[in-house]
Amino acid sequence: MIVFVVNTTSNKRKNIGHLPPSAKLVYKILETDGQLTQKDLIEKTLLPPRTVRYALNRLKTEDFLVERHYFIDARQSLYGLNNREEVVARS
Numbered sequence: 001m002i003v004f005v006v007n008t009t010s011n012k013r014k015n016i017g018h019l020p021p022s023a024k025l026v027y028k029i030l031e032t033d034g035q036l037t038q039k040d041l042i043e044k045t046l047l048p049p050r051t052v053r054y055a056l057n058r059l060k061t062e063d064f065l066v067e068r069h070y071f072i073d074a075r076q077s078l079y080g081l082n083n084r085e086e087v088v089a090r091s
Helices: 009-018 021-033 038-045 049-061
Strands: 002-007 065-069 077-081 085-090
Touching: 009 021, 021 038, 021 049, 021 077, 038 049, 038 077, 049 065
Parallel strands: none
Antiparallel strands: 002 085, 065 077
C-alpha cells in the first residue's frame, strides 16, 4: 500500500488576495511562527488589538484559521492555520 499526502494549503495562499492587509500579515506570521495567542500576535505585528481581532475574525470566517484552547492560560485562545491535508491511499 502506498500512501500519498496531498497538501491543499497552496490553494489557500491563492485565495488570501481579497483579504485586508492586516489579515494577510497575521496569516504570514502564523505561517512562519506557528500557533500563537492574540497577545503574541499583537506584539509581533505591532498592530492595535482591535485590528488583530478583526484580522483573526476575517481569517476565521474564511476558514483559514483554527482556534484552540490555550491550557496554560484559560482566558486566552491559541490561533493557528487550518492546514488541510488529505491522505490518499493507493493499493
